[in-house]
Amino acid sequence: MLFFLLRACFFPLLKNNSKPFESGPRRYSQSTEHLKLFSDMENLTKKDEQIILQEQDILSAPLQRRSFLRYAGAGAAGIALLAAGCKKDGMMIDGSAGVNLGSGDVGILNYAYALEQLEAAFYIKVASSFYSGITEAERSLLSDIRDHEIAHREFFKNALGSNAIPGLEVDFSMINFSSRDSVLATAKAFEDLGVSAYNGAGVLIKDAGYLTLAGKIVSVEARHAALIRDLISNGTFANSEVIDANGLDKSRLPMEVLGIAAPFIKTKINANDLPKS
Amino acid sequence: MNILNILEEIEKTDAEVYERISPRRKAMAEFYGFGKKIALASIPFALGTMFKKAYAQTASADVEAVLQFALTLEYLEAEFYTKGVAAAGLVPAGPALGAITTIRDHENQHVAFLKTALTSLGKTPVSKPTFDFSAGNGSNTGPFANVFSNYDTFLAVAQTFEDTGVRAYKGQAGALIGSGGVLTAALNIHSVEARHAAHIRQMRKARGANIKPWITGQDTGIGAIVQASYAGEELETQAGVKITGINGQMISASAATEAFDEPLTKAQILAIVDPFIV
CATH class of the missing domain: 1.20.1260.10 (Ferritin, core subunit, four-helix bundle)
Structure with a gap:
């Protein structure tokens, strides 16, 4: 699932950034759009985490959810960022489209x-x-x-x-x-x-x-x-x-x-x- | 590929292609004769026209057949409840008579609705058969001879008719694909x-029958005499998916069979209702 998220969402994010690999740590402050994305992320973190966990419904036990996150090697915020990116780009997770x-x-x-x-x-x-x-x-x-x-x-x-x-x-x-x-x-x-x-x-x-x-x-x-x-x-x-x-x-x-x-x-x-x- | 090969190819997936094109096979011979007389280039056009006509007619005939079949079953139910309500002292006054009257009214409405549907399609509705609700093929001394004097027999026959009716409509749904409003109407009756x-099952339960509103296994709750109406309901697997214990859920075999009602073919239904039709 995470792999799919990465493929589906992260690449378009990169595509939208000019020269993403040269912009270094400051790339999220390069435009107000990214700042907005970041604040959106704050607001949406909890909701998007839920959505992502729902995607994992097949692993419905809490332990399995935790295992998934550990396996993924990413905190919820990291996933939420990707999800927010998806939301912005109208990708697979889109809160408005459902x-x-x-x-x-x-x-x-x-x-x-x-x-x-x-x-x-x-x-x-x-x-x-x-x-x-x-x-x-x-x-x-x-x-x-x-x-x-x-x-x-x-x-x-x-x-x-x-x-x-x-x-x-x-x-x-x-x-x-x-x-x-x-x-x-x-x-x-x-x-x-x-x-x-x-x-x-x-x-x-x-x-x-x-x-x-x-x-x-x-x-x-x-x-x-x-x-x-x-x-x-x-x-x-x-x-x-x-x-x-x-x-x-x-x-x-x-x-x-x-x-x-x-x-x-x-x-x-x-x-x-x-x-x- | 010439036309004969095309027809052979079609016959592999549609064994009745020749009958669809013409119920009389001699029409094919006529077509072959016709084919010899026309230019080769015009054959695809002739073929297309022929198939369009053949399949359109077949579809229409299918829809009509389903509606006539349904009408026959509704005639059966409507007359059954009409006689039941009219039989003095059979159905207790109060909620029981109220429910049977409600059902009678629905069955009469179904008869009227199906007649109208057939007429509007340019078809002539079949006439109401003569019924023998004792299931005696006209002898009126069949196994349910006391159907209009014994309330429990009446409810048992009612339950069988309703459960069988559900299976009959379900079995015809596939034949109505593409018929639009006719399919929706059939589902709305179903x-x-x-x-x-x-409701009939709850009425019987209230009188001591060991029965639920849904069908468990192939239990009739009545006896072997109506077994044909329940055979096949014991299915625990749907579309290759085993329902009992599915995905580790506590779904018993009983629940698995109750959760899905099963269809019956037209032939199976006709065999079941045959003793009731003179």
């Missing part, structure tokens, strides 16, 4: 992977400390859903391989995990959103195999949605909030879905390259 | 059937 989902079917799979990451993270948090007054039946059902979402998330991660986006940082600060109402309302929103997202993404998928895979998952999300809705209020599994007068469920395009999900995802997502039709 | 399935 994590790019990619294009074509890979882009759609990454889009699904992003949503499954969100759902899995939510149910993991739910199941790590269930809301007060939970019944044994609810505990069992929510644990099942957690496992399904983890299975979906890991499936996409493996299926995408090197094309997979990094682990996303979520923001559940507006959810009260000790409240049944708050947890189930959020679950309902996520499940209904997930169903509409897969339904809307179907036409954007080119490969029949991927389409069938999306179909295998969306009906399970719909089962979750129905169950969660019934837990909130029995009989609302398919009410007029989600089903129209033709008996059709909702479908939403990626931009709309990501807009709705955005408050729960800290990491910025760039969906500009996704198929449009 | 997830509604899954919502129905989840």
Whole structure:
């Protein structure tokens, strides 16, 4: 990863400096632009370090993160400088553009992977400390859903391989995990959103195999949605909030879905390259 | 490469190329005769036109076939719930009757929607078959003979219809690639059937069935009589990726099978519903 950062980001940085190897230690003060870059770096250090660590999500244990930094032989600030350089030059890490989902079917799979990451993270948090007054039946059902979402998330991660986006940082600060109402309302929103997202993404998928895979998952999300809705209020599994007068469920395009999900995802997502039709 | 070689090459990847070009093979003989009469240089043009026509027609026929197939299944479900709601004393008043009525309405809406879709494509919707919900092929004395007098039998058949419907739509999705709105509509029906399935399963659970809103392994929760509707659901590997214990996660075999619903082919579905169609 660091090697890639060096290749992708450091060389363009050098290219932008005139005679970089002759400028010696003073080269960062040669122009105000570099001074600005340096102060930007100060501001962005923490954020960029997070981004870089997210890139390392596959090595999720803290020990492994430390090992990575040690192996890299660079302090966080050093990496942040490179990252800031990337940011300035619009290279692979660009805080404003965000994590790019990619294009074509890979882009759609990454889009699904992003949503499954969100759902899995939510149910993991739910199941790590269930809301007060939970019944044994609810505990069992929510644990099942957690496992399904983890299975979906890991499936996409493996299926995408090197094309997979990094682990996303979520923001559940507006959810009260000790409240049944708050947890189930959020679950309902996520499940209904997930169903509409897969339904809307179907036409954007080119490969029949991927389409069938999306179909295998969306009906399970719909089962979750129905169950969660019934837990909130029995009989609302398919009410007029989600089903129209033709008996059709909702479908939403990626931009709309990501807009709705955005408050729960800290990491910025760039969906500009996704198929449009 | 002459035209015959081109067709042979295509046949390697599309075994049905001759049928696509014309359902009657004699049309090919006619084409060969035609080819002899025209200048060699114009063959690519003639070939392109022929293929465009052949594949466009095939695509359209595929879409129509999917819609007619779906309509037949929706007729089945719609009449089933209509009769269930109408059967005095079958479904308990209150939440149960409310849910079954909701589902009935959706199935009737699906019938109307699919008829409209077919008509707007210039196709004639198939007529509603005569059904035997006892699964007796018209004898009305099949294994579910008490379907409209025994609530548990009714729910068991409902669950099977819903879970089978989910698998049927899923199996047809690939045939609708490129159909745009038709694919989206099919997906939007597909997830509604899954919502129905989840609720019916909870209704059965409330009456003592050992069942969840999702399908575990190939468990029917009903018995061997509906096994064909659940065969294949026990899949633990998706696209070559083993889901059980994936990446060191505590994903049990049960969870791995529950997390993915499996499709069925049209032939499999037709075999399943055959006893219900007179």
